[in-house]
Amino acid sequence: MLGQFFHKPTSDESARVPPGQHLSKGFPVLTYGETPQISLEDWQLKVWGLATPKTFTWSDLMAMPKSNFTADFHCVTHWSKLEVKWTGIKVTDFMKFVEVNPQAIHVMEHCYGGYTTNVSMEDFLREDNFFAYEVFDEPLPPDHGGPLRLVVPHLYAWKSGKWINGLEFLDHEELGFWEQNGYHKRGEPWAEERYSD
Numbered sequence: 394m395l396g397q398f399f400h401k402p403t404s405d406e407s408a409r410v411p412p413g414q415h416l417s418k419g420f421p422v423l424t425y426g427e428t429p430q431i432s433l434e435d436w437q438l439k440v441w442g443l444a445t446p447k448t449f450t451w452s453d454l455m456a457m458p459k460s461n462f463t464a465d466f467h468c469v470t471h472w473s474k475l476e477v478k479w480t481g482i483k484v485t486d487f488m489k490f491v492e493v494n495p496q497a498i499h500v501m502e503h504c505y506g507g508y509t510t511n512v513s514m515e516d517f518l519r520e521d522n523f524f525a526y527e528v529f530d531e532p533l534p535p536d537h538g539g540p541l542r543l544v545v546p547h548l549y550a551w552k553s554g555k556w557i558n559g560l561e562f563l564d565h566e567e568l569g570f571w572e573q574n575g576y577h578k579r580g581e582p583w584a585e586e587r588y589s590d
């Protein structure tokens with residue numbers, strides 16, 4: 394049965410697939426709870442904590458530099474999808490519009506629906522991270538986090554908050570939803586950081 398949806402990586406692919414992962418043929422949806430529906434008129438992204446508080450509207454985001462990304466996607470439940478094509482805004486481009494206190498060393502992602510997940514500032518500010526609003530040249534479907542999600546390709550995908558609406562900058566580490574429920578604080582797939590000790 395499982396073979397219908399997953400396959401073992403070919404040798405070309407296998408160098409890109411972290412240990413314990415199988416390739417998914419489709420693009421599964423993995424959500425805890427309901428998919429929130431947010432109209433673009435009502436949509437907001439706020440920053441607070443150790444940053445000058447600011448609220449971004451959809452048009453603020455659309456005025457920011459737009460980039461294309463290709464990234465592999467690794468879910469801790471053992472599926473990976475290679476070469477996902479996204480369009481959005483680089484985190485480092487977005488952060489040019491945010492005034493962060495240098496004491497901020499951690500970030501809590503907040504999402505519509507109440508989901509949270511934590512990343513260190515170092516993991517958050519990587520050049521390959523982005524906020525996505527299109528996937529495979531289509532508007533990001535609500536189930537995959539539309540209108541906007543974060544994508545942090547070098548960590549397990551639970552760190553890629555769907556329907557992101559807040560970034561809280563912190564001078565200490567706090568744990569998000571899955572991290573409070575036994576998952577690893579960082580979640581690096583090549584080191585198989587799945588669960589906390």
Ligand SMILES: Nc1nc2c(c(=O)[nH]1)N[C@H]1C(S)=C(S)[C@@H](COP(=O)(O)O)O[C@H]1N2
Nearest residue numbers: 421422423424425468504508537550551555
């Ligand atoms: N807001 C929110 N973001 C979330 C989740 C969630 O339940 N809620 N699930 C996470 C998990 S465990 C994974 S694997 C990916 C799945 O993204 P996808 O549904 O687009 O495949 O989103 C992550 N981001």
Ligand SMILES: [Mo]
Nearest residue numbers: 423468469551
């Ligand atoms: Mo996941």
